Amino acid sequence: MKEFETLRYRVQLAELNEVVVAFLAEVGFDGFLEENEGWMTASRLVGGEQYRPLQECIDALPCALEWSSERVAEQNWNLAWEQQFPMVEIGEHIRIRAPFHPIGTDAREEFAIEPDMAFGTGHHPTTYLMAEALRERSTGKTCLDFGTGTGILAMVMLRFGANNVVGIDNDERAIRSAKRHILQESNSEERAQVYCSSELPEGPFDLIAANIHLNIIVEKLPEMHRILSSGGWVLASGILENQVKTVEDAAHKSGFLCTFKQIKEGWACLGFKKMD
Numbered sequence: 001m002k003e004f005e006t007l008r009y010r011v012q013l014a015e016l017n018e019v020v021v022a023f024l025a026e027v028g029f030d031g032f033l034e035e036n037e038g039w040m041t042a043s044r045l046v047g048g049e050q051y052r053p054l055q056e057c058i059d060a061l062p063c064a065l066e067w068s069s070e071r072v073a074e075q076n077w078n079l080a081w082e083q084q085f086p087m088v089e090i091g092e093h094i095r096i097r098a099p100f101h102p103i104g105t106d107a108r109e110e111f112a113i114e115p116d117m118a119f120g121t122g123h124h125p126t127t128y129l130m131a132e133a134l135r136e137r138s139t140g141k142t143c144l145d146f147g148t149g150t151g152i153l154a155m156v157m158l159r160f161g162a163n164n165v166v167g168i169d170n171d172e173r174a175i176r177s178a179k180r181h182i183l184q185e186s187n188s189e190e191r192a193q194v195y196c197s198s199e200l201p202e203g204p205f206d207l208i209a210a211n212i213h214l215n216i217i218v219e220k221l222p223e224m225h226r227i228l229s230s231g232g233w234v235l236a237s238g239i240l241e242n243q244v245k246t247v248e249d250a251a252h253k254s255g256f257l258c259t260f261k262q263i264k265e266g267w268a269c270l271g272f273k274k275m276d
Contacts, residue, residue: 002073003046005054009067010038014266015242016063022213023061027052030171034124046071091132096152111155113181126237129262129269130211131156133235137207137271138162142229144205146220147212151178154192155185157209164191166205170198203227211237217247221254221272228274235260237269244268 007029011017017040021032028044028051035041044051054069088096095108104110130153139161145154148167157165165186167178175196186192200220206229210217217236224234234256239247241263248258251272260271 003071004043004073005046005069005071006041006043007054007067007069008035008039008041009065010040012064012066014038015240018214018238018240018243020061020063020065022215024057025213027057030173088128090128091135093135094131094156096131109159111152111159111185113150113152114177125264125267126211126239126269127152129264129267130209130235130237133260133262133269133271134207134209135160137233137235141206142204144168144201144203144208144227146200146208146210146224147216148178148182148194149174149211151181151185151194153209153211154178154182154194157207158182158185158191162191162207165193166201167192167194168197168201170196172196200224200227204229204232206232208232208234210234213238214240214243214247218250221250221256225255225274230274230276232274234272234274235269236272237267239268239270241266241268244270 007024011020024042029042030044033041058065058067087101089108090096093109095104095110096113097110099112099114134153134156138157141157141162143157143162143165145151145157145165145167148154148169151167154165154167165182167182169175169178175194179194182192182194183189200223205227208224208228210220210224217238228234236247244261247270251258255275256272257275258270259273262269
């Protein structure tokens, strides 16, 4: 039976949250679940390729944490996580729920996500911002979901009129979850393709959704510009409010014009249009 090490933590300096997430991801942690009052929970498989003693990981961080950890069996971890999965309502049009939640009776479009510790359940402000922005911008587009996680953003694009969506992620566990969700939403492999990769596909794409780490966004902006069709868009999140200028400057240097910005709970969603 697989055993997971769980880490529940809170960063003393909120502006370093993304730095901590990026570091912990490099040492095998994934499925970062945001709780109340700044607490986060993540897990990693005990004995995995990137396994490194937890205390050593904590000591290597550039900031102090409040934290606790335990080891749990896989099925117990999944059950505990499901119990922390509330429904999420995004704006007036979208609801994200788990299969064990009752189906709503109003006019919201509902998306059923199975809790399994992959990224992108809709609970984080960045997923909320991206889903709301994509609802209005997906119709008739060929789209890329870069860092698809559970596949929720790809599902939103498909539901709201995208012609085709490609979802990629470099986490094999996330891809298993994304395939299940996205292919069920698309009802056809002709409208959706999902695969494990850290490299961007050739395109061309009309719209790229990138809810990923700041450093990856900045690094990949020139390549995203190359694979976009004329006048194409990048919608990017995973960006703290005080990091917006950094991303805007990098986007401008890569040939983009920033025409959209929304802020929620200190997190930003930015829209960049390709300038030909």
